[in-house]
Amino acid sequence: MLEQLAAIWNSLLSSLDSVPEDSIAVTVYVVGTIIVLWCWYGVAKRLPHLLGGISWIVLFAILATPTVSDGANAEIAPAIFGVLFGILTKEQPLVWANTSLILLVIGVGLVIGYLWSKYRMNKLTSNESRAPI
Structure with missing residues (x-):
């Protein structure tokens, strides 16, 4: 039984060798970010509406704001890694550049959240005015 598991494990590892490392890293990062944001959504919906929305936007900005890493093998990386490295x-300058990117995403997210809440509020009030008496 152990030999069969070892053979399956070796075939899995050999199939992963054909996939470029960058693709694996980006896939793991994106899937991990989606899982973390989905879990936080479960927490945020139990918080007061405003606090839950803002905390989700801040976590999204921290995890998903991209930047370009420095060096010979520059790749796209999360901006929070740039802040920590700086x-x-x-x-x-590296700290401020990456922090400003994160703050930009937070600002855009807050504006979109505000506009979305206004849209939902207007939609609810228009539906209430159409309700039969």
Whole structure:
């Protein structure tokens, strides 16, 4: 039985060798972000409406704001990694550049959330006015 499991494991690993590492990393990151945001949605819907929405937007911005990493093998990376790397290396421009990207996504998310709440409020009031007496 153990030999069969080892054979299955080896065939799985050999099939993963044919997939580029960048594709695996991006797929794991995107799926992980979706799982974390879905779990946080379960928590946020139990919070007061405003606090739950804002916390979801902030978590989304922290996890999903992209930036380009520095160096010879520059790739797309989450901006929070740029902030942490800038803090560790004491590079203030890197910290501010990535923090400003995260704050931009938070600001856009808050504006979209505000407009969405106004749309829902108008939709509810228009449906109430159409209700028969």
